[in-house]
Amino acid sequence: xxxxxxIKEDFPIFHNLGENFTYLxxxxxxxxxxxxxxxxxxxxxxxxxxxHRGIYRLSEEATDLYGRSRxxxxxxxxxxxxxxxxxxxxxxxxxxxLAYSLGHDLVEGDEILLTIMEHHSNIVPWxxxxxxxxxxxxADIREDGTLDMDDLASKISPRTKIxxxxxxxxxxxxxxxxxxxxxxxxxxxxxxxxxxxxxxxxMPVDVGRIGCDxxxxxxxxxxxxxxxxxxxxxxxxxxxxxxxxxxGEMIREVYTDHSTWADVPEKFEAGxxxxxxxxxxxxxxxxxxxxxxxxxxxxGRELMRITFSLESEAGIPGLISYGPRNPxxxxxxxxxxxxxxxxxxxxxxxxxRGVGLGTVxxxxxxxxxxxxxxxxxxxxxxxxxxxxHRINAVAxxxxxxxxxxxPEDVRRLFHSLEHTVKVxxx
Amino acid sequence: MTDEEERMEVLLxxxxxxxxxxxxxxxxxxxxxxxxxxxxxxxxFLIVENRKIREIKFxxxxxxxxxxxxxxxxxxxxxxTVDEAMSIAPEQIVDMIGLPLGPSREKCALLPLxxxxxxxxxxxFGKV
Numbered sequence: 002x003x004x005x006x007x008i009k010e011d012f013p014i015f016h017n018l019g020e021n022f023t024y025l026x027x028x029x030x031x032x033x034x035x036x037x038x039x040x041x042x043x044x045x046x047x048x049x050x051x052x053h054r055g056i057y058r059l060s061e062e063a064t065d066l067y068g069r070s071r072x073x074x075x076x077x078x079x080x081x082x083x084x085x086x087x088x089x090x091x092x093x094x095x096x097x098x099l100a101y102s103l104g105h106d107l108v109e110g111d112e113i114l115l116t117i118m119e120h121h122s123n124i125v126p127w128x129x130x131x132x133x134x135x136x137x138x139x140a141d142i143r144e145d146g147t148l149d150m151d152d153l154a155s156k157i158s159p160r161t162k163i164x165x166x167x168x169x170x171x172x173x174x175x176x177x178x179x180x181x182x183x184x185x186x187x188x189x190x191x192x193x194x195x196x197x198x199x200x201x202x203x204m205p206v207d208v209g210r211i212g213c214d215x216x217x218x219x220x221x222x223x224x225x226x227x228x229x230x231x232x233x234x235x236x237x238x239x240x241x242x243x244x245x246x247x248x249g250e251m252i253r254e255v256y257t258d259h260s261t262w263a264d265v266p267e268k269f270e271a272g273x274x275x276x277x278x279x280x281x282x283x284x285x286x287x288x289x290x291x292x293x294x295x296x297x298x299x300x301g302r303e304l305m306r307i308t309f310s311l312e313s314e315a316g317i318p319g320l321i322s323y324g325p326r327n328p329x330x331x332x333x334x335x336x337x338x339x340x341x342x343x344x345x346x347x348x349x350x351x352x353x354r355g356v357g358l359g360t361v362x363x364x365x366x367x368x369x370x371x372x373x374x375x376x377x378x379x380x381x382x383x384x385x386x387x388x389x390h391r392i393n394a395v396a397x398x399x400x401x402x403x404x405x406x407x408p409e410d411v412r413r414l415f416h417s418l419e420h421t422v423k424v425x426x427x
Numbered sequence: 428m429t430d431e432e433e434r435m436e437v438l439l440x441x442x443x444x445x446x447x448x449x450x451x452x453x454x455x456x457x458x459x460x461x462x463x464x465x466x467x468x469x470x471x472f473l474i475v476e477n478r479k480i481r482e483i484k485f486x487x488x489x490x491x492x493x494x495x496x497x498x499x500x501x502x503x504x505x506x507x508t509v510d511e512a513m514s515i516a517p518e519q520i521v522d523m524i525g526l527p528l529g530p531s532r533e534k535c536a537l538l539p540l541x542x543x544x545x546x547x548x549x550x551x552f553g554k555v
Contacts, residue, residue, distance in 0.1 A: 342466045363465070363467075363490035364490075365490040366492075396465050424439065425439075
């Protein structure tokens with residue numbers, strides 16, 4: 002078992018910012034260990050050159066390192082062929098690539114099935130297709146924050162061409178039964194896409210076992226650098242798809258009137274890629290593999306157990322938290338409010354509703370006050386506005402954990418929340 | 428207590444016990460401003476006589492910065508002329524609060540001023 006209490010020592014930011022800094026925003030981005038930072042520095046100091054084109058030794062080195070990073074990431078998620086990994090900037094870009102490329106073949110009346118708990122990156126790219134008459138449907142959630150599978154099954158139709166769901170909700174923490182959803186999608190003849198942004202960093206993920214056609218995830222949420230992310234895609238599907246962006250690296254031949262495409266995955270990697278980023282991501286994968294993803298998952302589950310137990314002990318007045326209470330189907334994300342501020346439309350009037358002063362502490366004030374105590378949490382809609390409104394809130398505060406967080410960090414969260422309520426009670 | 432803590436206390440006093448909170452029946456003008464991103468809401472009610480703000484009240488919900496700022500603003504503009512109210516600059520509000528807010532919370536601070544100035548414009552008191 003990893004010695005969790007000492008993991009912070011691998012991360013220079015904790016040394017630099019000191020003991021009173023408690024980082025609880027890893028669902029937004031993770032901190033980086035020395036090994037990742039050093040991999041970037043090492044690449045730029047010793048191997049820097051462009052990939053795929055130089056005949057000289059240095060360029061071959063860079064190309065080799067870039068290719069080995071692809072192989073490493075491919076193995077990490079159980080992909081059988083490194084050509085199934087397309088390097089992109091992040092999850093958002095991977096999903097935009099899919100919406101553009103797969104969306105090209107959709108026609109008016111075709112449907113895309115999402116869930117109400119999606120991040121905006123798995124909503125907005127598909128909304129672009131509404132212009133050509135494509136319809137979007139959303140599977141709902143149940144009261145406990147789990148996905149309503151009956152609702153999902155009822156919303157799939159012969160016109161459903163794509164089913165795209167998040168593996169783990171970045172607000173509720175819900176771990177969705179993606180293998181089961183994949184079977185439903187494939188029985189219907191739909192393409193099945195998984196947003197793995199919040200799962201690949203936190204649990205063992207095997208694309209073969211999930212049975213997805215595509216999976217999108219970001220490097221920066223899994224200890225890697227910003228600017229590098231991955232699209233996993235089944236090789237036979239990637240080969241059939243049209244490219245996303247045009248330019249260098251992605252072509253075989255260019256004439257004045259037409260071009261032909263490079264093989265997969267280069268076909269989808271126009272321009273000089275984030276070579277150092279891919280190498281940094283590979284170092285992050287090594288770090289996580291060394292910890293063991295089962296151990297990483299257990300650690301996240303344990304922190305959620307502690308969170309639930311401290312939540313009941315603390316008895317903070319007005320505290321509402323969201324998402325499943327069972328740590329076995331819950332990623333390490335804790336969204337909460339102190340009192341609830343409901344969303345409203347501009348047509349409504351506060352006076353007509355009789356809204357007065359209550360016992361609510363706004364998520365902004367929660368985040369600011371926690372920040373004053375050295376505890377970094379996020380507040381807002383967390384790029385999931387439809388979900389935030391679905392849970393009848395205008396915003397939430399969110400603490401999210403990763404491998405370097407400890408039970409002491411969770412205790413600090415609740416101590417600081419007690420302080421917050423004292424400051425703002427009226 | 429540091430200067431910043433003192434200013435924070437002042438803001439929190441306004442937040443906890445806002446001045447001029449409530450509704451005016453039959454106002455000269457009324458307007459609600461809403462930030463969909465964080466839910467901060469301020470509704471302004473005005474009675475204007477001879478181009479002077481004779482009475483101002485607000486209702487609102489949201490964070491301490493938006494609601495505290497609304498309370499302070501109503502103190503500031505009560506009795507002032509509409510032209511004086513229209514010429515209040517955003518920097519004055521930020522200075523009035525006197526705390527390091529950062530760009531995202533400055534939006535909270537300025538919501539009440541926007542509401543007031545839109546309300547005056549709606550009532551025809553905007554600059555010609």
